[in-house]
Amino acid sequence: MTINIQYVKMLTSDSMTEIVTKKLNKLGNKYSTIINANVFFKLENDAAGVGNICEIELSIPGPKIFASSKEKNFELAARNTISDLEKQLRKRKASLIQH
Helix, strand or coil: CEEEEEEECCCCCHHHHHHHHHHHHHHHHHCCCCCEEEEEEEECCCCCCCCEEEEEEEECCCCCEEEEEEECCHHHHHHHHHHHHHHHHHHHHHHHHHC
16 A cells, blocks of 8 residues: 655644554555555644644545544544544445445
8 A cells, every 4th residue: 555645734744644654554454455545634724723634535446535534633633534434444345245
C-alpha cells in the first residue's frame, strides 16, 4: 500500500506523519485490498477551536472509500477518520462475502 500525506496551508509534522503511517499500515495488514491511501491535513480558522481536519481517501477495487473528521487536534481527527474508514471497510467486506 502506498501512503501519500499532504499538509494543506500548514507546516508538515513528522510526528503526525509517523502516527498516521503506523495506523494505516495496521489497517492495510488487516485489509489487503487497500491499494493506495491519500491523507490530507488541513487547518481551518474556526471560532469554536475545532478547525483541525483530517481527510483520508482509500483506493480499493471498486469505488473509493472516503472519510473526514474535524476535531480540536490532528491526532484525534486522524484517529476518528481511520475508525470511520475501518467501519466502511468492514461493511464492504461483509457485502462481498454475502454474494
